[in-house]
Amino acid sequence: MKCSANYVPLTPISFLERSAIVYRDRTSLVYGDVSFTWKQTHERCRRLASALCRRGISRGDVVACLAPNIPETYELHFAVPMAGAILSILNTHYDSAMVAALLTRSRPKIMFVDHEFLDVAKGAFKILSEKAIPLPCLISIPDPHGSVSRATTAATAYDSLLAESDGDDEFVVVRPDDECDPISLCYTSGTTSTPKCVVYSHRGAYLNSLSSILLTEMKTMPVYLWTAPMVHCNGWCHAWVVAAQGGTNVCLRNVTAKGIFDSVANHGVTHMGGAPTILNMISNASASERRPLPGRVAVLTGGAPPHPRVLSEMEEQGFDITHAYGLTETYGPGTICAWQPEWDALPLEARAKLxxxxxxxxxxxxxxxxxDPVSMQSVARDGKALGEVMFRGNTVMSGYYNDAKATEEAFRGGWFRTGDWGVMYPDGYVEVKDRSIDIIVSGGENVSTIEVEAVIFSHPAVFEAAVVGRPDERLGETPCAFLKLKEGHAATEEEIVAYCQERLPRYKVPQTVVFEDLPKTSTGKxxxxxxRAKAKAIKDLA
Amino acid sequence: MKCSANYVPLTPISFLERSAIVYRDRTSLVYGDVSFTWKQTHERCRRLASALCRRGISRGDVVACLAPNIPETYELHFAVPMAGAILSILNTHYDSAMVAALLTRSRPKIMFVDHEFLDVAKGAFKILSEKAIPLPCLISIPDPHGSVSRATTAATAYDSLLAESDGDDEFVVVRPDDECDPISLCYTSGTTSTPKCVVYSHRGAYLNSLSSILLTEMKTMPVYLWTAPMVHCNGWCHAWVVAAQGGTNVCLRNVTAKGIFDSVANHGVTHMGGAPTILNMISNASASERRPLPGRVAVLTGGAPPHPRVLSEMEEQGFDITHAYGLTETYGPGTICAWQPEWDALPLEARAKLxxxxxxxxxxxxxxxxxDPVSMQSVARDGKALGEVMFRGNTVMSGYYNDAKATEEAFRGGWFRTGDWGVMYPDGYVEVKDRSIDIIVSGGENVSTIEVEAVIFSHPAVFEAAVVGRPDERLGETPCAFLKLKEGHAATEEEIVAYCQERLPRYKVPQTVVFEDLPKTSTGKxxxxxxRAKAKAIKDLA
Structure with a gap:
């Protein structure tokens, strides 16, 4: 028998409602001088949901947000679903053309915009108007901590919207009819193409949140520093995780080394997340930016595996790194390098490899x-045979928004195809070798660009490095390295090549080395x- | 889009399959000289499931088990669901008549019986035969650690059944079509009536397992000592929890103080569970039974709140107690007294109250x-107004097995009605005051028997105490105390009454005190x- 007593669709809304009881007077969020308790955050989200409903938002509508990691962005993670709607956060690094393209795809009815990004939004609205696409209702978020402050705007301000529900004690929170209903839209990084729009469900968000807590062995009442962007997989679902555990959100408008150390010192941060660039930032912080840590900080990182040098430096400094791997399509982390206690006894290099x-x-x-992406047979579990990394489970996206064809393609064969190439070890651990599109085929040999990058990065003068294939008449492709040196360090092309020759087989050694800043996506990748385009354009010197 | 890539019915079977990869070579279970790894446990469960299917078990069939906390009982928690069937563990304290009654209700096709309880099972089979009820196929579990060892029996032995699937590499584990399908049947303690047969679902078992891990902040790879019976809510779902966390199950056929201390010392136990009687057993262990603990042990306890004296004694000894509350109908724990850090600063008595x-x-x-069980209105949140404690959520039972009427009654009003009386404090914390049937109404005043028991128990000579209502012409009922003194201690009726008079209002003081052993249910309640029957029979002395 299924009834309201024993069946409730899974949704992160439950986390907030529970924390409003269990952690009612504990700090839910702190941002500069602003701070709230869980009771207040719950009440604010409820009122905002009520206001959204009064503005005509109903089940399945999209509500967009163009803002950094500020309190309002956090509140929308609950307020929008509590109005039955779908939250779509847009990256503040996007330009008007990109924002217009994404709005065209998701058609939000309401859009929240941080004051700093009003011009971007207005530019996007202009493009939409020209195409006669209906504009979302604009709600502005004035932020005293923002670098741009506009006293006046035609748009309703966030707090005014909140005030529209004053006295509405009757509002009943909208919960999903079906737990597989969408809760948010997240865009992929677009390392290989324009961003794809991924749909998350209430069920997936709920289950992934619990998994994330277990993955990091997070205790109740953590203090979470928002260094990972909320726009990226809803902060790897941590917007919901922190509510589930009754923790404190420490918001950070701009992520700097000083901001990180100050926050940790002032608020006793216990957890944070971040791409490898954040780790680099901490590890290379100057003495004046540093502050003593009040306790150890657990850092969840994704993307490329951190270099052993960075790992050991950060551990010495009091940061414990957990390396996870996943994609926007897997709600963030999908795998973790679960540490086996007996590995502690291995030599450093073996530990780093594991x-x-x-x-x-x-x-x-x-x-x-x-x-094998064609036969769908598992590759040999030998740590060598390359194949496509694939996932299945409740924490895989519902699909791409309004794109049945792309969704079917991604799920062909009953697994989600990541587009990443990897190997499987005899102990059941996966290692990603490359994006399938990034693999270099040189003289018939597969070259993992990640492997070559790791070698270059281990050179003491190198700050960051990227390797791509460069067309070559004889070999098809050859490795071409782009790299940026640390401030005050020097290295020549010949030195880098020689360094690689000592450490790599001949066909993996870069034939070209370019010194320059690396172009980044909005999520830091x-x-x-x-x-690749640049490498192609380089004239052959031989 | 819902497909096999992004939707998998929740089931604890996934826990075992994952641990067979992640924790493959770690010890899954230890029992005397026997020990297995997770890879082996997974393989054994798979083979057992295959053998069950070959024996004709199919979706929805019931498989019963009459055995204590031994490895085979543990394996059945996975093997039976992996055959698509429903596990029904029977209490080894039941007699043949009770076993026959429960078999009549659940009609298992196969029944596993530990050698020590073969006579009970045979007695039950005799009763079934007389009623022309078809008998389940009997599989015997010979246990070298059991007190009774029978070399021969007509039944197939557990290992022979396992061998029936030798060479069957093709068997595909049966997974639930719907995650709300039943996974097990659990019987209530029967403190108020004959045991009721509660249905657990795959979804409920999965979600409750994750919640239990979070509730105790359990890390991965715990060492779990089986002091709580697997028959009770599937060991409060810990049969599945330990697999989810890749822990080690330490089985214990008979629970004794010596057995507990030896297991903790020999295996580095980190977690255990147990009714208050287990806490009493530890707290009153003799010097010869004790062993030094290798580390702190987290103990999850249910039922009556442990007395502050027991709590502080046990903490000094290295046991950290978490007090949870729930019923068979809530998969074990449903609430927990979540500790707020600032309570640490309060005086001992205030802490004990909280x-x-x-x-x-x-x-x-x-x-x-x-x-209010009639109006379904919440009572005032003042810590005083009595009402019925009610639950709702995914970790509430599916219903009573084949008993739509009792199920509807339990879920009337959209909440599960516990039958427990309690109060709600302003901070949202519930306190249970009594079973509704146990509440004493004396001179128009409600008397919580738990409150009176707590006072009596605080008397230094008292080992355990129970209070019930005794019919009284003038007042309706008066409190009547039954109690057992500690060995080597003495106290008179007058002393006990005087002790209560100092600490309770007049109408709550027992009018009758009886010294004797307390009768217990099979789960120790x-x-x-x-x-109550005894109290009724006591002649009025006045």
């Missing part, structure tokens, strides 16, 4: 495998497609 | 409330209905 692996699925993911 | 409360719902339970 740790660089992407590992095993977390508790909420049903399976990860490395398969290197834009390899841009580098 | 700690004695049943608290707030765990993360997987949607709600707990105290309501005091049988108050038996005491």
């Amino acid at each position: 740790r660089a692996r992407q590992g095993v699925q977390h508790l909420g993911m049903e399976g990860v495998d490395v398969k 290197t834009q390899k497609y841009a580098l | 700690r004695a409360r049943q608290g707030v719902q765990h993360l997987g339970m949607e709600g707990v409330d105290v309501k 005091t049988q108050k209905y038996a005491l």
Whole structure:
């Protein structure tokens, strides 16, 4: 028998409602001088949901947000679903053309815009108007901590919208009819193409949140520093995780080394997340930016595996790194390199090798495998045979928004195809070798660009490095390295090549080395497609 | 889009399959000389499921088990669901008549019986035969650690059944079509009536397992000592929890103080569970039974709140107690007294008062409330107004097995009605005052028997105590105390009454005191209905 007593659709809304009881007077969020308790955050989200409904928002509508990691962005993670709507956060690094393109796709009825990004939004609205696409209702978020402050705007301000529901004690929170109903739209990074619009469900968000807590062995009442962008997989679902555990959100408008150390010192941060660039930022912080840590800080990182040098430096400094792997399509982390206690006894290099692996699925993911993308057979579990990394489970996206064709393609064969190439070790741990599009085929040999990058990065003068294939008449392609040196350090092309020759087989050694800043996507990933174009344009010197 | 890539019915089977990869070579279970790894446990369960299917077990069939906390009982928690069937563990304290009654209700096709309980099972089969009820196929579990060892029996032995699937590499594990399909049947303690047969679902078992991990902040790879019976709510779902976290199960055929201390010392136990009687056993262990603990042990306890004296004694000894509250109908724990850090600063008595409360719902339970059972209105949140404690959420049972009427009654009003009386404090914490049937109404005043028991128990000579109502012409009922003294201690009726008079209002003081052993249910709870009958039979002395 299924009834309201024993069946409630899973949704992160439950996390907030519970924390409003269990952690009612504890700090939910702090941002500069602003701070709230869980009771207040719950009440504010409820009122905002009520106001959204009064503005005509109903089940399945999209509400967009163009703002950084500020309190309002956090509140929208609950307020929008509590109005039955779907939250779509847009990256503040996007320009008007990109914002217009994404608005055209998702057609939000209401859009929240931080004052700093009003011009971007207005530019996007202009493009929409020209195409006669209906504009969303604009709600502005004035932020005293923002670098741009506009006293007047025609748009309703966030607090005024909140005030529209004053005295509405009757509002009943809208909960999903079906737990597979969408809760948010998230855009992929667009390292290989324009961003794809991924649909998350209430069920997936709920289960992924619990899995994330277990993945990091997070205790109740954590203090979470928002260094990972909320726009990226809803902060790897941590917008909901922090509510589930009754923790404190420490918001940070701009992420700087000083901001990180200050926040940790002032608020006793216990957890944070961040792409490898954040780790680099901490590890390379100057003495004046640093502050003593009040306790150890657990850092969840994704993307490329952190270099052993960065890992050991950060651990010495009091940061414990957990390396996870996933995609926007897997709600953020899908695997984790679960550490086996006996590995502690291995020599440093062996430990680093084990740790660089992407590992095993977390508790909420049903399976990860490395398969031949055509036959769908699992590759040999030998740590060598390359195949496509694939996932299945309740923490895989519902699909791409309004794009049945792309969704079917991604799920062909009953697994989600990541587009990443990897190997499977005999112990069941996966290691990602490259994006399939990034793999270099040189003289018939597969070259993992990640492997070459790791070698270059281990050179003491190198700050960051990226390797792509450069067309070559004889070999098809050859590795071409782009790199940026640390301030005050020097290295020549010949030195880098010689360094690689000592450490790599001949066919993996870069034939070309370019010194320059690496172009980045809005989420901090290197834009390899841009580098590939550059590599192609380099005249052959031979 | 819902497909196999992004939707998998929730089931604890996933926990075992994941641990067979992530924790493959770690010890899954240890029992005397026997020990397995997770890879082996997974393989054994798979083979057992295959053998069950070959024996004709199919979706929805019931498989019963009459055995204590031994490895085979543990394996059946996975093997039976992996054959698509429903596991029904029977209490080894039941007699043949009770076993026959429960088999008549659930009609298992196969029944596993530990050698020690073969006579009970045979007695039950005789009763079934007389009623022309078809008998389940009997599989015997010979246990070298059992007190009775029978070399021969007509039944197939457990290992022979396992061998029936030798060479069957093709078997595909049966997974639930719908995650709300039943996974097990659990019987209530029967403190107020004959045991009721509660249905658990795959979804509920999965979600409650995750909630239990979070509730105790359990890390991965715990070492779990089986002091709580697997028959009770599937060991409060810990049969599945330990697999989810890749822990080690330490099985214990008979629970004794010596057995507990030896297991903790030999295996580095980190977690255990147990009714208050287990806490009493530890706290009163003799010097010869004790062993030094290798580390702190987290103990999850349910039922009556542990007395502050027991709590502080046990903490000094290295046991950290978490007090949870729930019923068979809520998969075990449904609430926990979530500790607020600032309570640490309060005086001992205030802390004990706060700690004695049943608290707030765990993360997987949607709600707990105290309501007027007729109007379904929440009672005042003042810590005084009595009402019925009610639950709702995904970790509430599916219903009573084949008993739509009782199920509807339990869920009337859209909440699960516990039958427990309690109050709600302003901070949202619930305190259970009594079973509704146990409440004494004396001279028009409600007397919580739990409150009176707590006072009596605080007397230094008292080992355990139970209070029930005794019919009284003038007042309706008066409190009547049954109690057992500690060995080597003495106290008179007058002393006990005087002790209560100093600490309770007049109408709550027992008018009758009886010294004797308390009758217990098979799960260690005091049988108050038996005491009520006794109290009724006591001649009025006045």
